[in-house]
Amino acid sequence: MYALVESGNITKYFNSPKGFTLGDYQYSADVFTKWSDSERAAIGIYSIIFDDSNKKDTRWYTNTGQTYTYDDSAKTVTATYGTATAKAHADTTETIDGVDYTSPGLKTVLIRDLKIDVSNNLAKTDWYVTRKSEKSTAIPSNITTHRDAVRTKQAEMETAITNAADTAALETLYKFVNTGTEDSPVYERPLGELPELDS
Numbered sequence: 001m002y003a004l005v006e007s008g009n010i011t012k013y014f015n016s017p018k019g020f021t022l023g024d025y026q027y028s029a030d031v032f033t034k035w036s037d038s039e040r041a042a043i044g045i046y047s048i049i050f051d052d053s054n055k056k057d058t059r060w061y062t063n064t065g066q067t068y069t070y071d072d073s074a075k076t077v078t079a080t081y082g083t084a085t086a087k088a089h090a091d092t093t094e095t096i097d098g099v100d101y102t103s104p105g106l107k108t109v110l111i112r113d114l115k116i117d118v119s120n121n122l123a124k125t126d127w128y129v130t131r132k133s134e135k136s137t138a139i140p141s142n143i144t145t146h147r148d149a150v151r152t153k154q155a156e157m158e159t160a161i162t163n164a165a166d167t168a169a170l171e172t173l174y175k176f177v178n179t180g181t182e183d184s185p186v187y188e189r190p191l192g193e194l195p196e197l198d199s
Contacts, residue, residue: 054081086167
């Protein structure tokens with residue numbers, strides 16, 4: 001992506017190579033593909049430098065739009081993000097015309113998603129429970145152990161989510177980190193995972 005700078009101000013952006021008119025001159029798309037950076041700069045065309053240092057994971061934060069700035073001393077155009085806003089970790093309630101409207105926070109959403117994952121996990125072995133009910137066939141002990149372990153882990157995960165102090169703490173729970181070594185990496189997240197049944 002490129003920007004046209006005239007008299008110290010950005011006046012136009014180019015998302016892809018295309019011809020353009022500048023003053024009395026007509027330029028072809030070759031300006032963007034065949035010219036050197038210095039040749040483009042001579043007519044005020046600069047490749048945009050994208051600075052994503054303030055950009056955060058959109059699962060947890062709402063990012064600002066990008067601001068494009070021309071630095072005359074460095075002869076560069078940079079696109080930067082402002083300070084991201086953390087999404088609400090707790091439910092928020094707004095009263096409009098006497099009616100309360102509640103927007104679910106991240107904790108509510110995450111626990112709801114976890115319950116879906118648990119349901120899908122247990123669904124794989126639900127047929128043992130159905131067979132037990134219909135035919136009085138005993139459920140294998142490893143299946144019972146697995147289903148109990150899933151529910152136990154679910155409770156632990158829900159507690160960790162509920163006890164998270166803020167959005168950053170929630171993000172940390174879900175962020176995978178290398179608990180192994182550089183040569184033998186093992187990526188895990190503090191929240192952990194639901195048990196899977198050994199095949």
